[in-house]
Amino acid sequence: MAVSVDEAVSTGPARDRGRPARRRGGRGRSVLEVALLTVLAVVMLFPVLWMIETSIKENRDVYAVPAEFFGFTVTMEHFKDVFVGPDGGRSALSVAFLNSVLVAGASTVLATLLGVPAAWAYSRFAVKAKKDQLFFILSTRFMPPVVVVIPIFLMYRQVGLIDSKLGLILIYAAYNLPFTIWMMKGFVDEVPSEYEDAAMLDGYTRLQAFRRHTLPLLVPGIAATAVFALIFSWNEFVFAIFLTSSDSVRTAPPAIAGLIGGTTTDWGLVAAASVVFALPVLVFAYLVRKHLIAGVTLGAVRR
Amino acid sequence: MAGIEVTALHKRYPDGTVAVEQVDLSIGHGELFVMLGPSGCGKTTTLRAIAGLERQTTGDIRIGDTLVNDLPPAERDIAMVFQFYALYPHLKTRDNLAFPLRAEGLPKSEVLKRVDEAARLMRLGPLMDRRPRQLSGGEQQRVALARALVRRPRAFLMDEPLTNLDAELRADMRTEIKHLQGELGATMVYVTHDQVEAMSLGHRIAILNKGRVEQIGTPLEVYDRPASLFCAAFIGSPPMNLIEVEVADGALRAQGGLALTPPPGLSRDCHLVAGVRPEALEVTAPGAERSVPARVVSAEWLGDEIIYVVDHGGQRDVRVRMPPTVRFDADAPVGLRHTGATPAVYDLRTEELVA
Numbered sequence A: 001m002a003v004s005v006d007e008a009v010s011t012g013p014a015r016d017r018g019r020p021a022r023r024r025g026g027r028g029r030s031v032l033e034v035a036l037l038t039v040l041a042v043v044m045l046f047p048v049l050w051m052i053e054t055s056i057k058e059n060r061d062v063y064a065v066p067a068e069f070f071g072f073t074v075t076m077e078h079f080k081d082v083f084v085g086p087d088g089g090r091s092a093l094s095v096a097f098l099n100s101v102l103v104a105g106a107s108t109v110l111a112t113l114l115g116v117p118a119a120w121a122y123s124r125f126a127v128k129a130k131k132d133q134l135f136f137i138l139s140t141r142f143m144p145p146v147v148v149v150i151p152i153f154l155m156y157r158q159v160g161l162i163d164s165k166l167g168l169i170l171i172y173a174a175y176n177l178p179f180t181i182w183m184m185k186g187f188v189d190e191v192p193s194e195y196e197d198a199a200m201l202d203g204y205t206r207l208q209a210f211r212r213h214t215l216p217l218l219v220p221g222i223a224a225t226a227v228f229a230l231i232f233s234w235n236e237f238v239f240a241i242f243l244t245s246s247d248s249v250r251t252a253p254p255a256i257a258g259l260i261g262g263t264t265t266d267w268g269l270v271a272a273a274s275v276v277f278a279l280p281v282l283v284f285a286y287l288v289r290k291h292l293i294a295g296v297t298l299g300a301v302r303r
Numbered sequence B: 001m002a003g004i005e006v007t008a009l010h011k012r013y014p015d016g017t018v019a020v021e022q023v024d025l026s027i028g029h030g031e032l033f034v035m036l037g038p039s040g041c042g043k044t045t046t047l048r049a050i051a052g053l054e055r056q057t058t059g060d061i062r063i064g065d066t067l068v069n070d071l072p073p074a075e076r077d078i079a080m081v082f083q084f085y086a087l088y089p090h091l092k093t094r095d096n097l098a099f100p101l102r103a104e105g106l107p108k109s110e111v112l113k114r115v116d117e118a119a120r121l122m123r124l125g126p127l128m129d130r131r132p133r134q135l136s137g138g139e140q141q142r143v144a145l146a147r148a149l150v151r152r153p154r155a156f157l158m159d160e161p162l163t164n165l166d167a168e169l170r171a172d173m174r175t176e177i178k179h180l181q182g183e184l185g186a187t188m189v190y191v192t193h194d195q196v197e198a199m200s201l202g203h204r205i206a207i208l209n210k211g212r213v214e215q216i217g218t219p220l221e222v223y224d225r226p227a228s229l230f231c232a233a234f235i236g237s238p239p240m241n242l243i244e245v246e247v248a249d250g251a252l253r254a255q256g257g258l259a260l261t262p263p264p265g266l267s268r269d270c271h272l273v274a275g276v277r278p279e280a281l282e283v284t285a286p287g288a289e290r291s292v293p294a295r296v297v298s299a300e301w302l303g304d305e306i307i308y309v310v311d312h313g314g315q316r317d318v319r320v321r322m323p324p325t326v327r328f329d330a331d332a333p334v335g336l337r338h339t340g341a342t343p344a345v346y347d348l349r350t351e352e353l354v355a
Helices: A003-024 A027-055 A077-083 A092-124 A130-139 A145-159 A165-190 A194-201 A206-235 A238-243 A252-258 A267-287 A289-296 B043-051 B093-104 B108-121 B137-150 B167-184 B195-201 B219-224 B229-234
Strands: B004-012 B018-027 B032-036 B058-063 B078-081 B155-159 B188-192 B204-209 B212-217 B241-248 B251-254 B272-276 B281-284 B292-301 B306-311 B318-322 B333-338 B344-347
Touching: A027 A267, A077 A092, A077 A267, A092 A130, A092 A165, A092 A206, A092 A252, A092 A267, A130 A165, A145 A165, A145 A238, A165 A206, A165 A238, A194 A206, A194 B043, A194 B078, A206 A267, A206 A289, A238 A252, A252 A267, A267 A289, B004 B043, B018 B043, B018 B212, B032 B043, B032 B195, B043 B058, B043 B078, B043 B155, B043 B188, B078 B137, B093 B108, B093 B137, B108 B137, B137 B167, B167 B188, B167 B195, B188 B195, B195 B219, B204 B219, B204 B229, B212 B219, B212 B229, B229 B241, B229 B272, B229 B344, B241 B318, B251 B272, B281 B306, B281 B318
Parallel strands: B032 B188, B032 B204, B078 B155, B155 B188
Antiparallel strands: B004 B018, B004 B058, B204 B212, B241 B251, B241 B272, B272 B344, B281 B333, B292 B306, B292 B333, B306 B318
16 A cells, blocks of 8 residues: 555656646647546556445455446454454554554654754864765765665674564664755755854853754654655654564554465455555645645745 | 954964964054955954964063953953844844843843843844844844944944945945944954955055065055055055065156156166056046156046056056046047156065055
8 A cells, every 4th residue: 555655746746747738738738638548547446345345345255256346245353453462452553553653753753853954064064075965865875775774683693683663663763864854954055054053142052052043943854754754654664574574663654565375365454454554644645645745846936 | 442452363263374473453443444455364263363263372461451462352341243243043133132141140220221222322223123034134234233332342343244244234324333433432352354445444554465464554544545555456446556666866757758746855776666646647648748658558437537558668557547527539639647746665575564
């Protein structure tokens, strides 16, 4: 379900491109455009729709051939199974969801706490070889997680961070930090340093000036950056599956993936778990959509 | 109020760029001192070093009798006005003014009194309950000035405060700042790249170039006798004509026959350049007394004056400022003569004033 967020982003520009063209082109053209976009939307959203349908179908309807779009019996059994285990206690999945909330939340807070002051420092001060340092920081994101997961696995085993929530929090924070620094530096650059200068002349230290005057102006930027970091940590799969193994530590993505395989796969449960997993990020992204757009379009317009 | 002494100031950034090579300034008590220069000349860095916002690499800064090298900005007892005003966006005008006083921890009644006083001085009455974004540029700048006033600092530092205003407002604010400075008897250091601002405001002007002081003097001194070729080319619009000359027969003679009165005490053996202001030359009818034959290359009609570009057979064409009543056509044969006093003379090699 990680895809849903990417979809939301990729359809955005497509719609934007449509708008001026509609003004320029004739009626036939606009009909064609709407038709194509509809097809695109259907193709993109069909898996999502199918996931939602599967999550509320009874198991025999899931396997029905030909597949039924309508007229199946609606059941909430799968959603119950997501949270309640076979023995009546908490299910392994619900533990995984709690782990996800904890790991994603903590790693985002950590990356923000470290990244915002760093971005401020890089924006405000003359640092030796600043460009090289910033490039180095960015370069740690050049590799996909798969490339570094083996060495990190070995290191984690040495220091005993294997199969621990702390280990995941640290690696996600490290992975989000470069992104946080770069994005926040853009936001800090937009806030005139004169506010801090003026506050320092008014009797504050530099840190106080930052906290009292620059930080409040950075809140929208911090929100946007944190949401991106949160979405990354929430969706992350590779580190999670390599570095954790026990049910009590696992986050939701490997836990859901673990439902597939074995002799039979309970697709209804997989779908229901995926819906539950996707919802928080969707709701969150919807709530902060304005900030997200600010983050995406930052620096696109020169003032 | 207090004077400011800057001694052997040098500023080098960690990345190796040198912003200030060497600057020595002695700014008097109650003086309006202008630092003028092109961008990157070090004027703003010098100002920020005085404010304490930058730490100089070497050199001393004294405000009054206090050596302030190691004091943070807040303890230097100075106020600064910025190019972008730097009013706190979330505070109303009233609170923006009160902010530095509250930061200082003054009692409420005193804060109120001082804010009212500054508001009256800058005529901010109707603006007191607005936030910065509801104010025009000129209004914001008046609030910024008032905020500098409330502290009753020992000196005011102004960093291009009028650059972001439109031309008309800029002229008004110029008058206002000059008036204010006179009224308060305040020591004021004013940084600008606008020579008109510098000439009209400054008691004295320091011209900076590449991190060094080229000249310090009153506006008239700076205009009449620029200390170097850089100053000569920087001050005045159009700038001074720089004419290569040789000493012969008791006069400075340029190619094409133009002769200028030599200043006393010239050494003969250097390459000389005479600096002649456009108003120290005159375009005449051809063959007029003491004139050399010349030709009008082009004319700029500015309404209250005409700037003629004249070819007199020298290496470079000269610019001549004439009243609008004296009219010659482009390409017309004319005469050119020098009417001003003894010109400033520079050594072409050292680029400095020799006499």
